[in-house]
Amino acid sequence: MSAGLVVSGVSVQLGGQPILSGIDMRAASGTMTGLIGPNGAGKSTLMRAILGLLPHGGSVTFDSSDLVTLPRRARAQFTAFVEQNSDTDARLTAREVVMLGRIPFQPVWQASPAPHDLSLAEAALTAVGMTAFTDRLYQTLSGGEQQRIQIARALAQQPRLLLLDEPTNHLDVHAQLATLDLLRQRAHAGATVLLALHDLNLAASFCDSLVVLHGGRVAAAGPPETVLTPALLRQVYGVDAAILRHPGTGRPLIAYGLPG
Ligand SMILES: Nc1ncnc2c1ncn2[C@@H]1O[C@H](COP(=O)(O)OP(=O)(O)OP(=O)(O)O)[C@@H](O)[C@H]1O
Ligand SMILES: [Mg+2]
Structure with missing residues (x-):
């Protein structure tokens, strides 16, 4: 019995190419999980696979029930999705x-x-x-x-399960903080929130845990403090990073630059 989202062995092929390969990840109820990784890593694809919006191998459960085989309306009664580009x-x-x-x-x-x-x-x-x-x-x-x-x-x-693909895109700095604070409140009130983010400092400030995708695989997962290391940021993003502490919150604060 697992409360929250459990993704096991999810694989996706698009255009004859493997896009996601054997993804295992969890997002617990009552927490906010950040999905990070470079452009093309597979973040949007994974969110769409979780919601059964594209064919995939493996299994996805929420509170132990199979999310993918649920009828669309039943799924929409407890899940919500903010896409990267909404039509x-x-x-x-x-x-x-x-x-x-x-x-x-x-x-x-x-x-x-x-x-x-x-x-x-x-x-x-x-x-x-x-x-x-x-x-x-x-x-x-x-x-x-x-x-x-x-x-x-x-x-x-x-929603009990809320997925958002780059929700801070287009938002000014105040709106970014206010939006992530609001989402974290929903998570801590019991929802499971999974969101794709590019801003690693926002991810470190607001997320309870992070999942790092790289080339369609999980490169690391866990609390921001353990996931965001200079070695991982060099391997996944190709940047040189120093991990500092936010003077107000004590959360990791990353200063990054191009190598060399
Ligand atoms: N229909 C398709 N055929 C072939 N490749 C595809 C197709 N759709 C997506 N891809 C590829 O799958 C990979 C993962 O795409 P995805 O949109 O999941 O990345 P992402 O991590 O969300 O990136 P971003 O940060 O840019 O939003 C990309 O390399 C993309 O080009
Ligand atoms: Mg995307």
């Missing part, structure tokens, strides 16, 4: 995009949204600081505003 209907308002997160919970015969669904959408918009934008057409929002609306859509789903 959203151009004619929707910000509120309507957030309300998409409530569709898995609405009976097919329901003509208009229930008050409960509307209040969850409003709460999610408040949480990401976007209440002033609710009636704007989604397409007219800036990149960072759109990203925050996508995060609100996922939060409105009240």
Whole structure:
């Protein structure tokens, strides 16, 4: 019996090429896990495989039930996904995009949204600081505003398993910190949060554990303090790194540069 996400031996081939090879990883309930690794390492592919969005070998369970064979609607009632690039209907308002997160919970015969669904959408918009934008057409929002609306859509789903692919993309520094703080709060309230990040300092500050992908394999996994070593950063990213301490939080703070 394992609480949370357990990925065992997941392999993916695309275009005749192996993209992921025998991935084993865990993300425990009540924790925030960062998925890091260079461009092309397989982070987005792994997230899509976890959610059964592409064919793969191996198994994926959440709270011991098989995630991949679940019907789509049943899976959407406890999982949410913020993709790296979200395609959203151009004619929707910000509120309507957030309300998409409530569709898995609405009976097919329901003509208009229930008050409960509307209040969850409003709460999610408040949480990401976007209440002033609710009636704007989604397409007219800036990149960072759109990203925050996508995060609100996922939060409105009240997922027990939340996957986010580079959620701090497009966000200013305050919004990056506020968003990761919000996600960590959801995790520590009991959700399982798995997010792909490129900023290693944000990953070190906010994540309880990290999984490092490199060339479609797991190169390291564990708490940021043990995973983020100069040797690993040289091997995986080809950078020279010094690991310092954040003066405020005591978390690892990485100073990196090109070798030589
Ligand atoms: N249909 C495809 N055919 C062949 N290769 C593919 C296909 N789709 C993805 N890939 C390759 O799979 C690898 C992993 O891609 P993926 O998007 O998972 O990487 P990533 O770790 O998310 O990278 P990034 O940090 O740039 O988002 C990349 O090398 C990509 O070019
Ligand atoms: Mg990606």
